[in-house]
Amino acid sequence: MGRAVLDLVWGLIAFVMVLAVSFITRQHQDIRSFLMATCVAFFAAALLRANPRRGRLWLTVLLVALGGIVPVVTMNRLGIAFTAEIFIASFLVMSVCASILGMGIRWLNARAGTRYAAALGCLSAIAILAAVFVAIPRWIESGAYHSVNQEITPFSIETLTGKKLYSEDWKGRVVVISFWATWCTPCETELPEIAALQAKYRDNPNVLIFALNSGNHGKRPPERRPTSPGEI
C-alpha cells in the first residue's frame, strides 16, 4: 500500500517538474516542449520505480502515470487549465507511453541484457521525437482547421482612421480576417504569424489580411500591408 502511494507521488512529482520546466522556459504556448518534458519526466519516473524484482510492474506504471493524469484531468474538469481536448488527449497518450517505455527498458535490462535495453531506448527516443515533432503538430493542425463552403451576410469593418470597408468590395480577392484581443494570450502569440503572412502577401493584390482587435473598431496591427490604391 505504501509503495502504491509512493508510485502515485512519483507521478505527481514528474508532473510538477513538467509544469516547472514549461513555466521556466515560457514555452507554454507550444505543445511540443510540454510533451517532450512530459515524456522525459514520466520515462524517468517509471524507470526509477519499476524494479523487476518487486513484481507488479504494470501496476507501478499505471500508478506513476495516474500521478500526472489525475491532476491534469481535475484541472480540465474545473476549467483551470488544460481545457483543449486535443492537448489532454496527447498528454494522456504521451505520459502513459513514456511510463511503459521506462518500465520496458528496465525490465529488458534485467531479463535480456543491457544491449537489448539500449536498443529499445534508441527506438523509443526516435518514436517519441517523431510523435512530438511531426505527428502531434499535424494532428493539431488538422483539428484547428475547418473547411466550409458558406455564404455570409455582407458586413463592414472600420479602419483605425474611421473609414469603412465593405465585404462586398472584396470579391475577386482572398480575404483573411483574424480576430484577436489584448487580453487573449494565445492571440498575442498568433499575431507574429499573421504579420509573417502579411509580409508574404504584401505584393499580392489578390490577398487581403485583416486582424481585428476586440474593443477597437476594425483596429489592425501597424504592420498591416499597404492596401492597393483607391481601396481605403
Added chain:
Amino acid sequence: MLNPAIDSFGISPDEDSWGPAAKSLGVTSLPALYVLDRSGELRIIHLGFDSSEQLSKSLSRRIDKLL
C-alpha cells in the same frame, strides 16, 4: 497558468465592437481566423492557436490553393 494549444476564450459578438464582422462570420471564441474565397464565400475557419502548428505556413498553403 498553463493554457496551451487550442485553448480559446468565449466571447459574445453582440457585446463587442467587432459587431457585424464577428456576427456574420459566427465568432464565438478567440483566437479565430476566417478566410473568404474570391467569390466572397467563407471557406476556412481556424480556431485556437498553438505555436507548434506554424500557422503562417499552413495557412499560406491553403490561401495559395484558393488563389
